[in-house]
Amino acid sequence: xxxxxxxxxxxxxxLAMEKRKMKPLFKGFNPEQITPKDLNRAGMILxxxxxxxxxxxxxxxxxxxxFDKKGKLVDPSKEIxxxxxxxxRIIEMKxxxxxxxxxxxxxxxxxxxxxxxxxNLQTFAESGDSYDMRKIKDMENKGLIKRTPNAKA
Numbered sequence: 001x002x003x004x005x006x007x008x009x010x011x012x013x014x015l016a017m018e019k020r021k022m023k024p025l026f027k028g029f030n031p032e033q034i035t036p037k038d039l040n041r042a043g044m045i046l047x048x049x050x051x052x053x054x055x056x057x058x059x060x061x062x063x064x065x066x067f068d069k070k071g072k073l074v075d076p077s078k079e080i081x082x083x084x085x086x087x088x089r090i091i092e093m094k095x096x097x098x099x100x101x102x103x104x105x106x107x108x109x110x111x112x113x114x115x116x117x118x119x120n121l122q123t124f125a126e127s128g129d130s131y132d133m134r135k136i137k138d139m140e141n142k143g144l145i146k147r148t149p150n151a152k153a
Contacts, residue, residue: 005090011116012051014124018133020049021150026125031082031118036064039082042121049151052117059086059114086115 017023025045034042043060046052064080090111096104129137140147 005087005112005115007119008113008116009120011113012046012120012124014120014127015130015132017049017051017124018130019136019148021148022049023125025151026121029121029125031122032084033079034082035077035079036061037076039063039080039118046117046121055110056114056117059110060118082118083115086111086118090115 022045026042029042031039040061040063043052043057046060047054047057060082063082063085064078065076090108093104093108093111097108136145136148139145
């Protein structure tokens with residue numbers, strides 16, 4: 001399913017995130033091994049900085065949630081593969097859409113977008129500075145532009 005979903009390199013504005021010095025906030029981000037709690041935190045940070053909409057943040061906050069009979073969260077600290085979780089939801093949405101569920105058709109692009117955002121966030125967290133960011137840092141070091149403070153969660 002993940003191959004079918006593909007990638008979308010512009011789903012997340014990495015340069016804007018770099019300019020805001022957000023990289024330390026996502027150090028070690030790996031959607032294939034993440035707790036629902038950490039995925040929720042990542043989504044809330046992205047939402048707070050205006051990088052994603054509230055619906056995408058909400059989808060990220062509910063990934064892997066399992067509840068007991070009383071409605072309590074089972075284990076928010078258990079690592080999941082969030083990409084696989086959303087890929088399975090996409091399969092479910094496609095099946096429901098084929099049986100005529102209009103809500104599933106509407107939700108499908110949101111689940112795909114969430115996968116793209118997680119993929120881009122992982123790339124952002126693992127990558128070095130981009131060419132544009134190296135130019136900005138050089139200008140900051142030369143005093144040509146004001147230094148941007150590091151982002152805080």
